[in-house]
Amino acid sequence: MRRRTALAAGGCLLTAFSAGCLETLRRDDAWRELVVDPPDGVYVPPHVDETMTYGTATTNGWSISLAATRPHSFWPVAGTERSRADVRSRHALHLMVGVHDADSGVIVPTSVTTTIRRQNGTDDGERVDERSLWPMLSQRMGPHYGDNVVLDGDGTYAATVHVGPANAVRTESLADRLDEPTTIDLEFTYNTAEIEGLERRLIDADEGRGESSALEPMADHPVHRSAVASGGATRVGVGQSGDVVVPTAHIKRDARSGFETPLLAVTPQTRHNRYPLLFMSLSATVSRGGDRIATEALAETIDAQYGHCYSTTLEPDVLERGDELTLTVETPPQMARHEGYETAFLERGSTTIGLE
Known part of the structure; x- marks a missing residue:
C-alpha cells in the first residue's frame, strides 16, 4: 500500500519547527523525505524554491538567460534509467540557463557549457568552475539547462556561456539563424547569505504534497507554442x-x-x-x-x-x-x-x- 505520509526530517516535523531543525532543512536535502514512496509519474514536490535572475543577453538570434537558486539534488536520465546527482558541500548554487530564439521565444534544443571566472582585476580572471550543463525539466521553470556549480566564496564572477548550434531541424522560418554556435558573457555577484535567504516554502499536505499533480509554472516562464x-x-x-x-x-x-x-x-x-x-x-x-x-x-x-x-x-x-x-x-x-x-x-x- 502506498504511503504518502509526511515524515519528519530528523524528527523536525513531529513537533513544531525549531530554529535548528529549520536550518537543517534549509541546508540539506531533508525536504526530500517529506514525500515517501511518490507515485510512478508526476507528483507535487514537498517545497518550492525561489529563484533569482542574473541577466539575459541577446546575440546572433539567440536569447540566453542566467538564473540561480539553492543547490539541490536532481536526476540525470540515460535511456530509460535515472540516477541521482546529490548536493555536495562544495556546491554554491544551482545554475540555470534558458536558451531561446530571440524573435519567437521558441526553446532551442542544443548543448550548453559554462565557464565561471572570479573577477579579480585581471583581464581573464581566475577560473573556478567549468562544465557542460544538463538539459533539465522542472515544474516551475519548465525546460532549461542547469547544474550545481562550485564558486570561490562571495564576490563578483563572470559566466561565459557557450551554446552549440540548434540540435533540431529548423524550418524555413528559422533558416537564417541558430545554425552557428555562440558565446556570451554575463557578470553576476554571488552572496552566500542571499542564496541561503531565497524563500523555500513547504507545500502542505492539504495542498497536494506527494499527490499526482504538479506545481503551477513561474509567473514569468516562457510561453510554449503548439x-x-x-x-x-x-x-x-x-x-x-x-x-x-x-x-x-x-x-x-x-x-x-x-x-x-x-x-x-x-x-x-x-x-x-x-x-x-x-x-x-x-x-x-x-x-x-x-x-x-x-x-x-x-x-x-x-x-x-x-x-x-x-x-x-x-x-x-x-x-x-x-x-x-x-x-x-x-x-x-x-x-x-x-x-x-x-x-x-x-x-x-x-x-x-x-x-x-
Missing part, C-alpha cells in the same frame, strides 16, 4: 501515454503555413503544465483496416510559429478518415528531472489516435 493551437495547421488529434499528452497536427504546404513541404507535427508535452519534452526519439505509424500503411521516424523540429515539435514529411492524401495513427516513444526525454518529475516520462510506450 502546432495544434496555431493557424495554418489542421488538428489530427490528441493522444496520451501516462503523463505525456501528444497534440498532433498536419501542416499544409501553402503561403499561410510558410512551409515548402507538408508536415505531420507531433508535440509531446507534460500533462499538467504543457511543457515541451526535448531530446526524445519518436516514430509514427499509419494503419488502415488493421494493415500498416506507413511508418516514419520523427525528427526533433523547431519553428517560429509552431514552436517545438517532432515532425516528418506527410502528404495530405496519406491520411484517410478511419485510419489510426500510432505514435511510439522509442527513447524517452533525455532531460534531467527536478523533484516531482523524477518518476515521470521514463517509459517507452505508444498512443493511438483515430482519424475522424
